[in-house]
Amino acid sequence: MTGSKWSVPETEVVQRVHERLDADHADVLATIVDVEGNAYRRPGAKMLLDEGGEGVGSITAGCLEDDLRTVAESVRASGRPEVVTYDLMDDEDDVWGLGVGCNGIIEVLLEPLDETYRPAVEAFTNGRDVAVLTVLDGDESAEGFGKMRVPLETGARAYYYPDDGSFVTPDGHSASDWPTSNARLTENAQSLAERGRAGVVELDHEGHRLSVFVDGLAAPPNLVVFGTGHDVGPVTELAAKNDFRVTVVGFRGGVDIEAQFPDADETLTTSPGSVADALDLTERTYAVVMTHNFIDDRLTVETLLDSPAPYVGLMGPHERFEEMRERFEEEGTTFDERALSTLYTPIGLDLGGGSPYQIAHSIVAELLAVSNDRHPDHLRTREGHIHERVAAGASGDD
Amino acid sequence: MTGSKWSVPETEVVQRVHERLDADHADVLATIVDVEGNAYRRPGAKMLLDEGGEGVGSITAGCLEDDLRTVAESVRASGRPEVVTYDLMDDEDDVWGLGVGCNGIIEVLLEPLDETYRPAVEAFTNGRDVAVLTVLDGDESAEGFGKMRVPLETGARAYYYPDDGSFVTPDGHSASDWPTSNARLTENAQSLAERGRAGVVELDHEGHRLSVFVDGLAAPPNLVVFGTGHDVGPVTELAAKNDFRVTVVGFRGGVDIEAQFPDADETLTTSPGSVADALDLTERTYAVVMTHNFIDDRLTVETLLDSPAPYVGLMGPHERFEEMRERFEEEGTTFDERALSTLYTPIGLDLGGGSPYQIAHSIVAELLAVSNDRHPDHLRTREGHIHERVAAGASGDD
Numbered sequence: 009m010t011g012s013k014w015s016v017p018e019t020e021v022v023q024r025v026h027e028r029l030d031a032d033h034a035d036v037l038a039t040i041v042d043v044e045g046n047a048y049r050r051p052g053a054k055m056l057l058d059e060g061g062e063g064v065g066s067i068t069a070g071c072l073e074d075d076l077r078t079v080a081e082s083v084r085a086s087g088r089p090e091v092v093t094y095d096l097m098d099d100e101d102d103v104w105g106l107g108v109g110c111n112g113i114i115e116v117l118l119e120p121l122d123e124t125y126r127p128a129v130e131a132f133t134n135g136r137d138v139a140v141l142t143v144l145d146g147d148e149s150a151e152g153f154g155k156m157r158v159p160l161e162t163g164a165r166a167y168y169y170p171d172d173g174s175f176v177t178p179d180g181h182s183a184s185d186w187p188t189s190n191a192r193l194t195e196n197a198q199s200l201a202e203r204g205r206a207g208v209v210e211l212d213h214e215g216h217r218l219s220v221f222v223d224g225l226a227a228p229p230n231l232v233v234f235g236t237g238h239d240v241g242p243v244t245e246l247a248a249k250n251d252f253r254v255t256v257v258g259f260r261g262g263v264d265i266e267a268q269f270p271d272a273d274e275t276l277t278t279s280p281g282s283v284a285d286a287l288d289l290t291e292r293t294y295a296v297v298m299t300h301n302f303i304d305d306r307l308t309v310e311t312l313l314d315s316p317a318p319y320v321g322l323m324g325p326h327e328r329f330e331e332m333r334e335r336f337e338e339e340g341t342t343f344d345e346r347a348l349s350t351l352y353t354p355i356g357l358d359l360g361g362g363s364p365y366q367i368a369h370s371i372v373a374e375l376l377a378v379s380n381d382r383h384p385d386h387l388r389t390r391e392g393h394i395h396e397r398v399a400a401g402a403s404g405d406d
Numbered sequence: 407m408t409g410s411k412w413s414v415p416e417t418e419v420v421q422r423v424h425e426r427l428d429a430d431h432a433d434v435l436a437t438i439v440d441v442e443g444n445a446y447r448r449p450g451a452k453m454l455l456d457e458g459g460e461g462v463g464s465i466t467a468g469c470l471e472d473d474l475r476t477v478a479e480s481v482r483a484s485g486r487p488e489v490v491t492y493d494l495m496d497d498e499d500d501v502w503g504l505g506v507g508c509n510g511i512i513e514v515l516l517e518p519l520d521e522t523y524r525p526a527v528e529a530f531t532n533g534r535d536v537a538v539l540t541v542l543d544g545d546e547s548a549e550g551f552g553k554m555r556v557p558l559e560t561g562a563r564a565y566y567y568p569d570d571g572s573f574v575t576p577d578g579h580s581a582s583d584w585p586t587s588n589a590r591l592t593e594n595a596q597s598l599a600e601r602g603r604a605g606v607v608e609l610d611h612e613g614h615r616l617s618v619f620v621d622g623l624a625a626p627p628n629l630v631v632f633g634t635g636h637d638v639g640p641v642t643e644l645a646a647k648n649d650f651r652v653t654v655v656g657f658r659g660g661v662d663i664e665a666q667f668p669d670a671d672e673t674l675t676t677s678p679g680s681v682a683d684a685l686d687l688t689e690r691t692y693a694v695v696m697t698h699n700f701i702d703d704r705l706t707v708e709t710l711l712d713s714p715a716p717y718v719g720l721m722g723p724h725e726r727f728e729e730m731r732e733r734f735e736e737e738g739t740t741f742d743e744r745a746l747s748t749l750y751t752p753i754g755l756d757l758g759g760g761s762p763y764q765i766a767h768s769i770v771a772e773l774l775a776v777s778n779d780r781h782p783d784h785l786r787t788r789e790g791h792i793h794e795r796v797a798a799g800a801s802g803d804d
Contacts (some may be wrong), residue, residue, distance in 0.1 A: 014636030015762035042765060048637060048698065048721075050760050066762060069635030069698045109446060237467030238412030242647075249640075249763045300467050302448065323446075326786070356786040357755075359771055360778025362448050364413035364464060365647045373757055373771040380758025384782055386772060387752040388724070 014066040014073075019228055019251045020066035028121060033349060034059055035121040036080035039089060040067050041144070041221050042208055045112030052206030052223050056121065059084070067116060079118055089119035089163045089328075091144060117142065117221060119163075124178035126223055127167050134251075135227040135292070139168040139201035141186070141193075142227050144208065145219035158183060160218060168197040168222075171329045187213045193220065201223030217401050226240050227355040228253045232287060233272075234308050235323075236263055242368035245271045245316040250372055252294065257287070259304050280307035289315035294375055298323040298335075298357065306332045321371060321379045322353035329353045410470075412453075412464040412687060417626055417649050419452050419463035425525045426519060428639050429574060431790045432457060433519040434478035434528045438465050439542070439619050440606055443510030450604030450621050454519065457482070465514060477516055488519035489542060514792045515540065517561075525565050526623055533625040533651075533690070537566040537599035539573075539584070539591075542606065543617035558583060558616060558696030566595040566620075591618065627777050630685060631670075632706050633696035633721075635660055641694060641767035643669045648770055650692065655685070657702050664687035677706035687713035692773055694753065696721040704730045711745040717776045719769060721752035727751045 013020075028035045029183030040053045046245045048069045051398055055065040055073075057080040063073060071095055083090050096113045119125075119142075124315050143164040167184040172192070175183035187193055196209045211218040231252035248271040253282075256276040258265045265275040275323070278286040295312050297305050297320065304396035305322065309332060312320040322329060328353070336342065356370035357377070377384040409740050410780050411418075412539035418643070426433045438451045445468045453463040455478040461471060470492055481488050492512045517523075517540075529536035542560040550638040564581040565574045571592070573581035585591055594607045602624030609616040626776075629650035631638055638654060646669040653672040656663045663673040674682040678701070685691075693710050695718065703720065709732060720727055736741065755775070775782040 015639045015766075017763055038569050048635075053760070069633075069637045069696070071698065073636075235467075237446075237469075239467045241413045244711045246644075246767070250759060250767055253760060254640075298467070300469065304787045341668070352784060352786050356785050357771065357775075357782050358780045358785050358788050359774035359782060360780040361648060361774050362451070363416045363649060365415055366649070366774060367775065368413075369644070369648055369767070369771060370785075373755065373767060373782075376757035376759050376764060376767065377755075377784075380757040382756045383783070384757060384771075386750060386775075386782070387754050387756050387768075388750050390756050391756045 011273045012063045014063060014070070016065060017249050017251050018054075018065075019248075020131050020254070021056060022132050022225070024056055024064045025121065025125065026133060028056065029123065029126055029129065033121075034084055036083050037121045037125065038067060038076055038080065038116050038118045039221075039223060040114060040206075041117050042115040043112055043149070045352075050210075052204070052225075057289055068114070070114075072114065074321070076116065077119070083118045083120055087120050088116060089142075090195070090272075091115060091117050101363075110301075115196075117144075122264060124165055126177065127178060127180075131169070132225045132227055132349070134214075135230075136203040137170050137204075137224070137226050138183065139170070139197040140223040140225065141166045141197065142221045142223070143170060143218065144221050145217075152342075158211075168201060170198045170201045177356050187211060193222075197222050199222070202226060213269065229292050229294055230255065230290075231294045231296065231375065232257060233257075233296045233298065234283075234304070235296075235300065236260070236265055236268065237298065237300055239298060239364050239367065241269060243267045243298070243371055246365075246368050246372040247375065248273070250376060252375065255287070257283070259299060259301075277403070280304045280311075283308055283311045284315065291316040291318055293317040294319040294321075295321075296321045296371060296375075298355075302328070302331075306335060309351070310341060311345045313351065317349055317377065320351050321355035322351065323355050325354055352378070410461045412461065412468070414463060415647050416452075416463075417646075417775065419454060419650070420527050420530050420623070422454055422462045423452075423523065424456065424531060425521065425523055426456070427521065427527065431480055431519075432517055434481050435519045435523065436474055436478065436514050436516045437619075437621060438512060438604070438802075439511040439515045441510055447639060448604075449606075449621075450602070461734075466512065471554065474514065476517070481518055482635060487515060487540075489513060489515050503718075515542075522563055525574065525576060525578075529565070529567070530623045533559050533628075534626050535568050535599040535602075535622070536725065537568070537595040538621040538623065539595065540565045540619045540621070541616065542619050551749045554642055555699070558611070566592070566599060568596040568599045571596075579711075585609060585616070591620075595622070596622050600624060606735060608754070625690070627690050627692055628688075629692045629694065629773065630655060631694045631696065631703070632657075632681075633698065634658070634663055634666065635696065635698055637696060637762050637765065639669075640746075640763045641769055642667045644763075644766050644770040645672070648774060650770075650773065653685070655681070657697060657699075674689050678709075680701045681706055681709045682713065687715050689714040689716055691715040691721075692717040692777060694719045694769060694773075696753075700726070700729075704733060708734065708739060709739045711749065715775065716748055717754035718749050719772065720749065721753050722753055750776070 035058045038055045040051050049067050053067045055063050055067050057063050061077040079092055093307045128138055128140045143160045143162055165178055166186050175186050178185045184369050190211055201224050204224050206223040209220045209222050228251050231247045232255045234257045236258040247254050254272045256265055256269045256272040258277045259280055262393055269322040297308050333338050357373045359370040434455045438449050438770045447465050451465045453465050454462050455461050459475045526536055526538045541560055563576055564584050573584050573586045575581045592722045596621055598620050599622040602622050604621040607618045607620050626649050629645045630653045631641055632655045634656040642652050653669045654663055654667045654670040656675045657678055659675055693715050695706050697703050755771045757768040
């Protein structure tokens with residue numbers, strides 16, 4: 009289908025949602041609610057379908073998109089959200105087992121894109137984590153013992169912000185109808201929002217069963233690249249495709265950094281001594297230091313190791329940092345274990361390539377692993393130790 | 407500098423050389439011969455400079471390119487190759503140590519691009535490994551004891567093909583002047599050509615010292631992607647940027663695969679039972695199986711595990727392959743340890759991302775690690791075990 013952009017970074021899907029809201033288009037947003045078995049994408053994956061049936065984003069590798077277009081038409085016509093379930097799991101006894109198209113049971117929420125979704129994209133764009141809460145199954149006919157009727161209908165929505173613990177309705181009021189003091193809901197919403205994961209939370213609310221789809225939108229991590237050499241372009245390009253929000257920092261004026269790095273979300277020129285003032289270095293800041301200038305790199309690393317940034321990647325051999333360390337010691341500057349644990353030098357995973365793109369690929373692979381808290385081994389190895397994994401406290405949803 | 411393309415895949419540099427040869431342009435080819443200390447690129451890295459000084463490819467991150475342009479002018483004017491040495495290493499006692507620009511000593515060969523280079527790009531394009539041999543320092547004035555004068559002048563060139571062990575001159579004759587029976591030369595040329603690495607080999611040739619730059623051009627590995635879903639695009643795109651020669655194979659007619667995957671070098675449509683006939687599966691074939699159809703995947707995996715392909719990546723959870731294995735056993739098909747060791751499922755490195763680009767990034771990272779024979783850990787970890795590495799037989803040049 010021409011005009012569709014199935015495989016795009018997540019940030020691009022959210023950006024598209026933002027644009028279409030601004031332009032007041034009657035698009036339909038499809039989000040995976042639940043998955044059982046072997047599916048390509050996981051809960052929270054999104055696709056936006058316009059009036060012509062063109063899509064941005066994908067929720068499968070192409071198995072359901074045709075049918076979803078039909079459902080989207082019905083949602084657009086009715087103006088009401090629908091949840092559809094696709095059972096792509098074959099009968100176990102079927103000799104052709106798992107032969108037809110995709111596999112797994114996939115539950116998808118389709119909703120008319122309207123202003124009630126704006127808080128989600130605005131939070132994402134402003135670097136704020138948010139969970140979008142949608143009631144899937146408000147049990148209005150529960151046979152309680154004289155208990156209050158649950159005021160939450162199927163389709164009701166609220167937002168949860170982990171930074172201040174607030175529940176807010178789409179029109180900006182406090183979501184007082186919601187079970188805001190339910191620990192099961194708040195803990196899940198917090199965790200899913202911060203990790204950018206999604207799932208269904210089943211609650212008991214005033215004696216009624218309530219099924220809530222919690223769609224966590226974690227604001228993209230920030231990548232700050234220090235340097236303006238030829239090697240910065242591929243890092244910027246690959247990091248942006250992998251949903252980092254990229255800032256390129258130059259230490260020399262006279263270069264049009266903005267034109268040089270079109271994939272960067274932001275560019276700025278400052279001096280190595282002013283890094284802490286010019287940038288908001290937080291626990292979301294991933295930094296790659298590649299100015300190829302020893303003094304610039306050293307001053308930048310010194311500032312970064314003294315910040316909450318969880319990742320400080322430094323280009324060059326290990327000996328180069330040892331040389332920096334000697335200078336730090338001469339100046340009486342020391343770094344504790346925690347600070348040094350954030351330093352990655354030589355930068356990147358050991359993938360063996362030597363071209364600019366191969367070096368960039370290994371750097372961005374390391375950024376993904378660290379930001380997702382993974383040990384970057386082959387997945388086939390990890391699968392063999394699935395119990396060890398759970399015992400080590402890894403999350404269970406992926 | 408507008409018009410220059412510094413950071414491009416290696417294959418694009420070679421392709422550019424090919425085009426410029428065909429168009430008979432007076433370009434200058436710069437190749438890193440040797441590196442000491444901390445440099446961004448390694449020996450063999452190339453840059454092609456045209457008459458206007460615009461470049462394709464990079465040999466540093468931007469430190470030497472201005473000066474190289476000046477040297478290129480002189481090489482173009484004289485029509486003779488030159489080797490220039492840049493000492494970017496600072497004095498150890500300098501309080502500004504390593505502060506100025508790049509570091510390391512870099513030796514660069516600049517030569518007028520002419521027909522004598524054509525065999526190199528043709529071998530590369532045709533999937534044949536080759537080593538380009540260039541005499542750096544023919545010792546014509548050696549004080550031998552009545553020995554023959556060495557007939558190899560500085561700048562003399564020959565090609566070595568590891569597949570048949572032949573030494574050939576640029577005009578296609580057997581390179582009888584060359585020390586073709588010197589084991590030191592042939593073994594190094596073989597190894598460097600096959601690994602795509604470069605280095606200087608010092609020889610004793612009939613009593614004379616001979617310094618030969620051996621520039622190995624390994625033909626790019628072939629990646630065959632089975633599948634035409636939305637998820638194939640990012641894999642194709644990222645693999646091509648990392649110098650794989652990509653073929654996309656579809657099993658259903660009626661789809662314009664070629665238009666759908668513009669980054670693929672080749673596309674073809676066949677049936678799952680005809681994969682062995684339709685493709686030349688060799689020890690250079692890396693395969694990614696992602697049709698999302700169980701039967702298609704199973705038949706393809708069966709063919710691939712029975713081929714010399716060193717990497718068979720299969721999309722889906724481990725259980726899906728176990729299901730395939732049961733079918734294989736029902737049919738009496740078994741695979742030995744070696745065959746199963748080439749199977750990577752779930753596919754990819756454990757980087758934790760879930761978007762189409764993040765999944766593709768983890769697949770291509772695994773392809774790089776396997777094709778370069780690396781264990782994909784953080785480089786900072788590897789550096790700490792450098793002795794263990796050498797003891798384990800790893801190469802010393804990277």
